Amino acid sequence: MNFLLRLVGSVVAVWLTVVVGRLFGVGLEWQGIGPAFIFVIVLALVNAFIRPIVKLFTLPITCLTLGLFAFVVNALLFWLTAWATHGLEVKTVWAALFGSVVLSLLSGIINSIIRHRPGSRGSRGS
Secondary structure, three states: OHHHHHHHHHHHHHHHHHHHHHHHOOOEEEOOHHHHHHHHHHHHHHHHHHHHHHHHHOHHHHHHOOOOHHHHHHHHHHHHHHHHHOOEEEOOHHHHHHHHHHHHHHHHHHHHHHHOOOOOOOOOOO
16 A cells, blocks of 8 residues: 555656646656656666666766766656656756756655655654
8 A cells, every 4th residue: 555655646746846847947748647657667667776777887977076966867867767658758958857856855755745644654653
């Protein structure tokens, strides 16, 4: 049940990212709820398997830029996932950077709410 809640929460985070992106006019387009579910699942797989390898190879430049290159890596993986799944249309590199940062923030907030909801094992009750 927790997995499904987190999956739906991630899809909501993608939708909110697109809404915020439209407000700022950065070039993100939503392709529908079905492709968004696929986007979220593929993004999770990319973050689990491809991201650690990419981070290892980009470690020297990440250290030289004091960690700022990690934003570039996240944006490229976000763009790669959008291109591979057609769940989200990312029109520019700036849209990918914006989308990856906003999606990270919103996913963190939504997952925190899901984890600490009343009646869940992770909530702090009295």
